[in-house]
Amino acid sequence: MPPSPTRPQTLFDKLWQRHLVDETPDGEALLYVDRHLVYEVTSPQAFEGLRLAGRKPWRAATVLATTDHNVPTTRAQRISVEHIADPLSRQQVRQLDINCREFGITEFGLGRIEQGIIHVVGPEQGATLPGMTVVAGDSHTSTHGAFGALAFGVGTSDVEHVLATQTLAIKPMRRMLVRVEGELPAGVGAKDLILHIIGRIGTAGATGCAIEFAGSTITALSMEGRMTVCNMAIEAGARVGLVGVDDKTIAYLKDRPYAPHGALWDAAVADWRTLHTDPGAEFDRTLEIDARELRPMVTWGTSPEMVVPIDGRVPDPAQESDPVRRASMRQALAYMGLQPGTPMTEIAIDKVFIGSCTNARIEDLRAAAAVVAGRQVASNVRQALVVPGSGLVKAQAEAEGLDRIFQDAGFEWREPGCSMCLGMNDDRLAPGERCASTSNRNFEGRQGPGGRSHLVSPALAAAAAIAGHFIEPNRE
C-alpha cells in the first residue's frame, strides 16, 4: 500500500504513510490503528464513555486486554478476582472483565497463563507485528517499536477514540536516528545502553521525535534487548522508539499464536522485509554512540537522565552552571539522601526489584539468575523480588529452574504484573527505603511514597542484591 517512493524513506515515514486515513490542511493526520492493548487502570473511563454515548468498538478483534498495573503478585491473592484484598484494585480488575465481556474483547485475565504485563504479552502472543500501529493507554507502548511497528502511548480520551473509531488524530513526529556502533563490553547490555542514551540527551532530549535505533550494536541485540531499548525511548521524551525488521524479528514471531500462518505468513514476511530505513534517507536529528565506551549504568537521582557509570560518583550540584538544573540536582540529592562525591559502589540498598515491562522477560531473568546462582542475598537487603513479565515467562523460567536459583538465594518468586515498578499494588518501598530496580522510572514516590529508586540492569540488580550495595556484576 505505501506509494512508490520517489526518494529514500525512513522507517517512520513508511509506517506513517501506511496508516494515513486522512489529512487535514493544517497537517493533522487521521492514523489507522491496527492493534489496541488495554488494561485495567486507564480504560474504565473510556468504556464508560462508549456506554454513555451508545457507541461500540469499531473493530473489537484488534483489541487485546490483560490485567497488570494493580494486580497483587502473591499467590494467595491470585486465585480469583475475589481474592484481591484491596477493594479498589478488585473493582478495577472486575470492571475490566465486565467491559471486555460486554464489548466482545479478548482478555487474558487473572488465572490465565497468558496474563502479564501488556508490553510483554503483546509481542509474546505475536499480537505485535511489523508494519502495525500499536497503541495503549500506557507510555511504555514504545516497547513494540522493536518490531518495526509504529507504537506509542495515549491517554484515556484517546483509548476511547481508538475504541470508537479505530483511528487517532495526530501530528507527525520528527525523525531522530540514534546510531550505535561497536560491540558492547562484557557485562554491559541493552538497559545500560538506553540509560546511557537518556543520560546523554536528557529526559526531554527527544520530545516530539520518533527515535529509530540502528547500527551494528542494535543489530546484534536480541529482540528482547531491542524491546528494552525501545521501552525507555519515552524516558528520553520520544513517544516512539523503532528498530528496522531483520531475520531476528521474523524468527521471533514465527508460530506465535496471533502471528499469521501458512500462505499469509509468507506474504507478510515478504512485506515486512521492506520495513527498514532506505539508504540515504534523511533524519531531522542524528546521535552517534560508540558502544565500546559503555559501562554498566546506575541512576543516582529522581529522573532517568540522572545517571552515571557504576564506577562513577554522585555528582556535585555546585559544579552545574545552569540554575534550573542545579536546583533539580539539589532537590534530587535531598530526596535520595545522597552526598555529592559518594562512589556509587558505596551506596547500600534495602530492596531489590527485578521485573517491569523494561526487564521482566526470560533473558532478563536468565541474566539475573546467572549472577545469583549459588549465592545469598546480603543480610542488609530486606526484600528481593523477582516478578516475571507474564505467566508464560514464569512457566519458562520454572522449566529452566530459575525460580529455584532465585528462591535458594533468598529472592521471592512472584506472580506476573507491573508490581513495584509503580507500586500500585502492595509491592512498594517504605519511606526512605533504597531500591536497586530494573524498572524504568526513578521519580519521587514512584515505587512508594518516600522510596528511593536506582535504575539498573537485571545483572546489576542481582549483583547488588548479593553484595548489599551497587557493584559491577561478576565483581561482587
Add this chain to the structure above:
Amino acid sequence: MTPFTRLQALVVPLDRANVDTDAIIPKQFMKSIRRTGFGDNLFDEWRYLDRGEPGQDVSRRPLNPDFALNQPRYAGAQILLARENFGCGSSREHAPWALRDYGIRALIAPSFADIFHGNCFKNGLLPIRLDAATVERLFQRVRTEPGFALDLDLAGQVITLPDGERIGFEVDAARKHRLLNGLDDIGLTLQRAERIRAYETRRAAAEPWLFA
C-alpha cells in the same frame, strides 16, 4: 468538553523542572474508575505532610505550608506557571483530570511532555509554551507582585499582563479550534467514517493477514 475562550486568573508558580505525572497524581489514586474527584490529591506528596491514601478526608490532613498551592496569596489560582518538560513520564490522563478538578484551566511552561500536552487539550486545559527567558520573567513577577494575574485570550493567542504588556503564543490550529468550541473528538472523527471504511478495504487487500 467545556470550551476554553478567555481566562483572567491568578497565577501560581511551581518552580521545578521535569514535573512528572506521578508527582501530579500519585498512583494510589488511579484506582478510581471515574474521571472526577482527583483534585484533592493533585501534587499529593508535595501538598500534604502525611501519606496520602484513597478515601481520606483531605480537610483533616496536614498541609505543607511551603508548597505554593497551599499559600493564601495563590488561593483560587487557575493558571499554573512551571518549568521545562512539565508532565513527563506516564501517559495517565488522571494528571490533567486532577489539574482540572482542582481548578487549573491553563499552564505556562517552556516545554511540555508530548502525551501530557495532548491530553490537556482533550480536557479543556490550555498548555502554553513560552521561551525560558519569558517564563523566568513571569516567575520573578509572580513572586514579587501579590495578586499577579494574567488575561489569556485563546482566539487572539495573546497573554496580557497586569501592566498591559502583551505576549503572543503559538497553538496548533486544529487543537485551538476544538478547544474554543468544546468539540467532541470522537463525534468529529465519526463524520469521516466512510473514509475509514474505504481505507480498511484498501489495506485489507494489501495486508490481508491484518484482517484475517
